[in-house]
Amino acid sequence: MLKNKVALVTGASRGIGRAIAVELARHGADVIVNYFNDEPRASKVADEIKALGMKSIALKADVSNFDEVSKMFEKIKGEFGKLDILVNNAGITKDRSLKKMAQEEWGKVIETNLGSIYNVTKNALPMMQKDSRIISISSIVGIYGNFGQANYAASKAGIIGFSKSLAKELGRHGITVNVIAPGFIESEMTKDIGFLKKKILTYMIPLKRSGMPEDVANLAAFLASEKSGYITGQVIRVSGGLVI
Ligand code: NAD
Secondary structure, eight states, rough: TTTOOOETTTOOSHHHHHHHHHHHHTTTOOEEEESHHHHHHHHHHHHHHTTOOEEEEEEEOOOHHHHHHHHHHHHHHHHHHSSEEEOOOOOOOOOOOTOOOOHHHHHHIIIIIHHHHHHHHHHHGGGGGTTTTEEEEETTTHOOOOOOOOHHHHHHHHHHHHHHHHHHGGGGGGGGEEEEOOSBOSSTTTSSSOHHHHHHHHHSSTSSSOOOHHHHHHHHHHSSGGGGTOOOOEEESTTTTTTO
């Protein structure tokens, strides 16, 4: 399904990014595994992809740093010559009510989650052709807001505005731009949520379970495929129906 396609997944050494990278490879794509600092885990993901018979390399770059991202793309150009699928996945949280939120906690989350979308997509575009796909991972928090997450919610809502605008700019070039808004997914990002809060969250989820990274990866693979060719500018929730 994704034969001869080249994909880049940011923050792919673990969690949702890892699951997406592996799922794209399972569908036949060559995958670049971007990572921040965990080289051993990123290499393991690249090895997993190679074991599936696909080409893969792990490339280090802080996606909040435009120059580092540009350098990563020079390597991608040298190694693969093109990019068909971009998955903007890297993200962080620094939760605190606004009253207590330091400027650094605001800035870091905005730069990492939203600044990165400019840095990576801007560098990716010149390497993309007709039928390419841009998929960005937002959150249902970007739609509903959440207590203690003004910085995170603003960054994730920003991804939605960016993507809806870009869908309008790139439609004529045959490039689709879509957003996945996950709900409560089990990963290192959510592992420190307290037992009681997890219970309450699960109770609130109509499907009565937290999501797995693979639940998000399945949609990413569909959006990356030619089967999603008439879908652009959309925000699709993978949340078990959760409304927070
Ligand atoms: P995670 O913490 O396991 O993964 C985040 C990844 O991003 C890590 O690999 C991390 O190294 C990478 N990263 C962070 N800063 C980076 C930087 N500056 N440069 C490059 N990489 C960087 O968490 P996850 O749950 O797998 O999160 C993946 C994405 O899904 C994030 O954007 C997150 O906001 C989003 N999301 C997660 C949930 C959830 O419930 N887990 C819900 C909604 C949205």
